[in-house]
């Protein structure tokens with residue numbers, strides 16, 4: 001089954017991973033800018049990384065028939081550095097206009113510090129002004145609920161940013177309802193060891209339905225899985241869910257959300273989804 005992985009840090013992955021994704025039906029990935037595992041010391045270093053996402057990675061993906069798109073922004077962890085964040089933000093508008101850049105992301109909070117909230121708020125203000133799509137990281141583990149609450153509180157101060165253009169990612173059982181109830185899209189990111197498993201993701205789909213939910217592998221430089229979405233598909237089938245429902249979640253939903261950017265092109269040979277997402 002064809003699928004789109006909306007959250008994959010392909011700069012951290014090998015060409016074998018692209019091959020496995022293509023062999024399992026992946027036709028497009030979107031790659032949010034993130035923390036590389038170490039702090040960058042200059043705005044130039046950050047911009048070089050953005051260039052890798054926009055210029056180089058799409059060429060690597062294309063060799064496997066996968067379309068590659070990027071999200072640019074100051075990632076949650078390094079956003080605690082206010083001075084570097086200010087410099088990155090000054091360059092962002094021009095970079096966001098670049099080819100294949102769908103919007104601002106992944107932004108948000110890591111430890112929910114004052115500096116992180118300030119940088120996140122600056123980036124939401126920028127996205128609201130430009131009417132960009134937004135991909136938001138929510139903190140893991142004990143900071144998740146509080147971080148998601150603060151994430152939404154800031155978004156509510158910017159009513160000019162349509163809620164249907166915002167994806168709040170890394171949702172879990174105790175945050176997904178809050179995200180959906182406010183009209184945002186919720187992302188479920190699947191991990192092999194900790195965090196949300198394919199089983200827990202299917203449990204959430206069974207409880208909350210498929211509307212405004214996206215599923216991704218969020219593979220990066222840590223323990224993670226580039227073929228997590230196909231494993232989610234296997235678990236859906238094991239529980240006898242229809243291929244129509246599965247396709248809705250792994251293909252139609254990302255197309256609905258991502259197509260709000262005129263730069264996103266529906267993968268060739270696929271029909272329009274029947275419903276219009278909110």
Ligand SMILES: [Zn+2]
Pocket residue numbers: 007009032034106137218
């Ligand atoms: Zn990420």
